[in-house]
Amino acid sequence: MGYAENLWLFFILLFGIIAVPGMDMLFVLANALTGGRDRGLAATGGIMVGGMVHTMNGAIGVGLLVHFLPILFKPLLLAGAAYMAFIGITLMRSSITVGNEGPAGSRSAWKAFRQGLVTCLINPKAYLFVLAVYPQFLKPDYGPIWMQATIMGLLTVLTQAAVYGGLAISAGRSRKLLIANPRVTILAGRAAGLLLFAVSVFTAWEGLRAA
Secondary structure, eight states: OOHHHHHHHHHHHHHHHHHSOOHHHHHHHHHHHHHOHHHHHHHHHHHHHHHHHHHHHHHHSHHHHHHHHHHHHHHHHHHHHHHHHHHHHHHHTOOOEEETTEEETOOOHHHHHHHHHHHHHTOHHHHHHHHHHHHHHOOGGGSOHHHHHHHHHHHHHHHHHHHHHHHHHHHHHHHGGGTTOHHHHHHHHHHHHHHHHHHHHHHHHHHHHHO
16 A cells, blocks of 8 residues: 555544544534634634644654553543533533623633643543554655654644534534524533533543443
């Protein structure tokens, strides 16, 4: 298999893992619905930076991560699940309303960016993807590892921007329909929080059962 075929196969796997609903996608959706397009895109930006960090880990640390996986995986998974559960509970307890000047009591775009970054960095699905997939595609036969990792990182960021950014824009537009109905907006925010909490519980349960 040549390098072009290798990269194309990587992209197919990458798109599949990003497009499948998970913690990152739900986090973007929650921010876009409750804070509008800008906050949804800010959350997407944080997740994109996290994707670059994962790529760097895949390029320089796959061997070490695989070696220490039995020790680090379970605490990492539980920490990620706990963080997402915290965000979900916060949303479920909130009473977010949307006005023409912006959502009352919402987090800033900068905070959404930071939380998006942390969400991506502690997402167990991302670490599993790096550990399972990257060793198969970063090969000396295809040239310098750093160059291959750079291209894979660009693909990761662009795919996240397309999938999560598109979701943020779509959800942000639908937010305009909620301005006239604060009760629906509150329910939407709490429903997003419930989804985040449910995903965190499921992730922790699956990881502990497989450990």
